[in-house]
Amino acid sequence: MKAAVFLLFALLVPACLTSAQCLIDNVIDLKVQAAISSIVSSTLAKAKLLCQDVSARGALVSCPAGYKPTGCACGMGCGSWDIRSDSTCHCQCGGIDWTAARCCKIGVE
Template identity: 40%
Template sequence: MKSATLLLLLLLLTTLWCPSSAVLAGLRMIKDLRKDLLLKTIIASASMEKATKSCTSTNSSGSYANCQSGYLAVSCSCGNSASWEIKSEKTCHCANQDWTSARCCKIGKK
């Protein structure tokens, strides 16, 4: 949206120095951008209507908790620390902990 506003402002400024054919070309470009954005929005909306989200939690003793196949780690909890990291998208790591928990989610088709 910010880029479209900037483009429109630039287009208005060029009307002072450019011939009308350049202005019309700029207006056509803005119209094409709007069509492209609308199409992408429609496609994204249709895709989300066909999607489901499934989440589960896994706990492990020690510093690592791994998500099962097909799931990605989205957050972690640690035994005695607020510091954690997600390694290789599927593993929660909490340094030197007695337990670690991972929240694992996947997106699938309905």
């Protein structure tokens, strides 16, 4: 039985290598391309921004693992902040009472 399969592909594979238009290649290619083009859009449709807020007392708060801060809010009406180590919101006004981070990642909803 293995011999039969080998014989079949001994015929097919060299034909693919020598012919510009290989039939079995084309059949598979077309099927794969058709399947993939529908997958590309459905994959992107499933991809969502997943976000959450975290807050803490003081001038610093970090996002959970895997999440990135996209913006920060501060107590005392303060709008001066920066992000440290790509993960932590830092409010700059003196004596700040609370700091919050808006944290997002890409995920499947």
